Amino acid sequence: MSSSEGKLKPSSSELDLDRPNIEDYLPSGASIHEPHGKLRLRDLLDISPILTEAAGAIVDDSFTRCFKSNPPEPWNWNVYLFPLWCSGVVFRYLILFPVRAIVLTIGWMIFLSCFIPVHFLLKGNDSLRKKWERVLVELICSFFVASWTGVVKYHGPRPSMRPKQVFVANHTSMIDFIILEQMTAFAVIMQKHPGWVGLLQSTILESVGCIWFNRSEAKDREIVTKKLREHSQGADNNPLLIFPEGTCVNNQYSVMFKKGAFELGCTVCPVAIKYNKIFVDAFWNSRKQSFTMHLLQLMTSWAVVCDVWYLEPQNLRPGETAIEFAERVRDIISVRAGLKKVPWDGYLKYSRPSPKHRERKQQSFAESVLRRLEEK
Amino acid sequence: MGNSSSMLTQYDIEEVQQHCNNAFSQQEIVSLYKRFCQLDRNGGGFVSAEEFLSVPEFAVNPLSQRVLRMVDGLNFKEFVAFLSAFGPRATLQQKIEFIFKVYDSDGNGKVTFNDMLDVLHDLTGQFISEKQRKQVLTQVLEEAGYTKESLLVLSDFVKILGSSGLKMEVEVPVD
Numbered sequence: 338m339s340s341s342e343g344k345l346k347p348s349s350s351e352l353d354l355d356r357p358n359i360e361d362y363l364p365s366g367a368s369i370h371e372p373h374g375k376l377r378l379r380d381l382l383d384i385s386p387i388l389t390e391a392a393g394a395i396v397d398d399s400f401t402r403c404f405k406s407n408p409p410e411p412w413n414w415n416v417y418l419f420p421l422w423c424s425g426v427v428f429r430y431l432i433l434f435p436v437r438a439i440v441l442t443i444g445w446m447i448f449l450s451c452f453i454p455v456h457f458l459l460k461g462n463d464s465l466r467k468k469w470e471r472v473l474v475e476l477i478c479s480f481f482v483a484s485w486t487g488v489v490k491y492h493g494p495r496p497s498m499r500p501k502q503v504f505v506a507n508h509t510s511m512i513d514f515i516i517l518e519q520m521t522a523f524a525v526i527m528q529k530h531p532g533w534v535g536l537l538q539s540t541i542l543e544s545v546g547c548i549w550f551n552r553s554e555a556k557d558r559e560i561v562t563k564k565l566r567e568h569s570q571g572a573d574n575n576p577l578l579i580f581p582e583g584t585c586v587n588n589q590y591s592v593m594f595k596k597g598a599f600e601l602g603c604t605v606c607p608v609a610i611k612y613n614k615i616f617v618d619a620f621w622n623s624r625k626q627s628f629t630m631h632l633l634q635l636m637t638s639w640a641v642v643c644d645v646w647y648l649e650p651q652n653l654r655p656g657e658t659a660i661e662f663a664e665r666v667r668d669i670i671s672v673r674a675g676l677k678k679v680p681w682d683g684y685l686k687y688s689r690p691s692p693k694h695r696e697r698k699q700q701s702f703a704e705s706v707l708r709r710l711e712e713k
Numbered sequence: 714m715g716n717s718s719s720m721l722t723q724y725d726i727e728e729v730q731q732h733c734n735n736a737f738s739q740q741e742i743v744s745l746y747k748r749f750c751q752l753d754r755n756g757g758g759f760v761s762a763e764e765f766l767s768v769p770e771f772a773v774n775p776l777s778q779r780v781l782r783m784v785d786g787l788n789f790k791e792f793v794a795f796l797s798a799f800g801p802r803a804t805l806q807q808k809i810e811f812i813f814k815v816y817d818s819d820g821n822g823k824v825t826f827n828d829m830l831d832v833l834h835d836l837t838g839q840f841i842s843e844k845q846r847k848q849v850l851t852q853v854l855e856e857a858g859y860t861k862e863s864l865l866v867l868s869d870f871v872k873i874l875g876s877s878g879l880k881m882e883v884e885v886p887v888d
Contacts, residue, residue, distance in 0.1 A: 699838030
């Protein structure tokens with residue numbers, strides 16, 4: 338159930354967004370030492386700065402770093418540590434895991450036995466039905482969190498149900514949604530997944546007002562923006578939760594926020610989520626693992642420990658563009674959760690960067706050549 | 714490290730080190746191996762052009778296609794050898810040889826006017842006309858004592874580039 342790794346192709350409609358200047362973040366070889374003096378053959382042939390940038394990107398780059406999962410360090414197997422680790426494994430797989438699986442199954446049985454009747458019998462009485470479904474979704478999420486022995490510390494005031502407000506959070510795994518959902522039934526906007534997750538999406542999550550999109554469809558964006566706007570205006574809709582990064586990042590970096598959530602004319606309430614790596618690496622690397630495997634991995638770890646901060650709601654400042662607003666909120670969340678910011682669009686996982694960046698470099702080099710040609 | 718290959722043994726590391734003439738320390742080779750495995754997503758033992766171009770910082774580089782031609786499909790030993798021109802102990806000669814190889818796309822040891830024009834095209838894109846490029850190149854060539862018909866060899870490059878110190882070093886992140 339990993340996301341499709343299709344051919345990489347430049348999708349200009351998706352990525353032709355104006356964005357803050359990447360050059361501010363990237364190591365710029367050619368543009369730092371502004372060369373002066375008459376243009377000589379040596380200056381044209383000396384491509385070393387640009388080659389160094391290319392080699393630098395091959396050796397290490399800030400984008401790939403965002404999606405690196407951290408494998409657990411191998412221990413020093415001693416006489417006493419190895420058996421201890423082994424007994425830990427035995428305990429986790431043979432005792433903890435079955436107990437958790439049972440808890441989860443019980444949770445599902447309770448949930449389904451309440452949800453199905455409520456959903457069908459209260460069809461006429463919408464507001465009562467919604468209220469019950471909300472409570473039940475929060476319940477099943479609590480069961481999920483319990484099945485990983487989730488220890489979640491919530492900081493900040495609980496979100497309230499008000500119209501014209503959206504919540505944005507950094508994204509590490511689909512469990513982000515479950516952790517937030519157990520406290521408040523949000524309506525989330527998510528990529529439509531295949532398999533059992535998709536089934537859950539189209540049945541249960543539909544009831545809390547979730548919105549689906551398909552990353553690979555550019556046209557989809559307009560439809561989705563419209564749906565977002567409609568939802569956020571509705572007074573008794575569940576509060577909208579958006580992950581503006583658009584993809585899962587490894588909880589140490591944050592990629593650029595998409596501006597969609599910030600141009601709805603609503604108050605934006607930032608939420609920061611930070612997982613404690615000592616217990617488990619909660620990053621869901623969708624290229625390496627299906628969601629099922631990811632959940633199983635969580636259920637056989639000791640615990641999922643994380644902090645959730647509900648931060649001060651922000652509004653668009655006069656004279657601020659949606660992109661600047663998005664960057665400002667990203668800054669607030671990154672500082673709180675201790676994430677390093679990188680200037681890349683998360684969707685570059687699935688497609689190539691727009692040619693605009695290369696053209697900018699070409700333009701500055703061309704201008705420098707022409708300028709120096711004139712000099713004596 | 715997730716999917717692919719085994720860990721590097723001490724023997725492997727020494728072999729790679731020998732192949733690249735000690736351009737990198739053993740720790741750096743281990744880091745480069747981790748990076749290589751990270752880039753080689755399908756675990757085929759080499760990094761394909763697609764996998765290189767999935768690094769956005771690389772894809773936006775004006776010379777990415779030329780560098781790609783040199784690095785596409787290399788196994789790990791050859792990959793490290795390729796990067797040795799960017800190592801901390803690389804000599805000026807090695808760096809100039811690398812630059813020469815970038816220009817000499819057909820590998821016959823001679824760089825023509827058109828080769829240099831092609832690279833200039835990569836560097837300037839649509840922001841200078843082809844006519845202007847030819848003019849600029851001809852002018853600086855003649856000032857340096859060459860003509861449009863000159864075929865430059867490695868020693869010419871050494872003469873031209875050797876006087877200025879070439880800064881071409883890349884830092885290998887070591888955990």
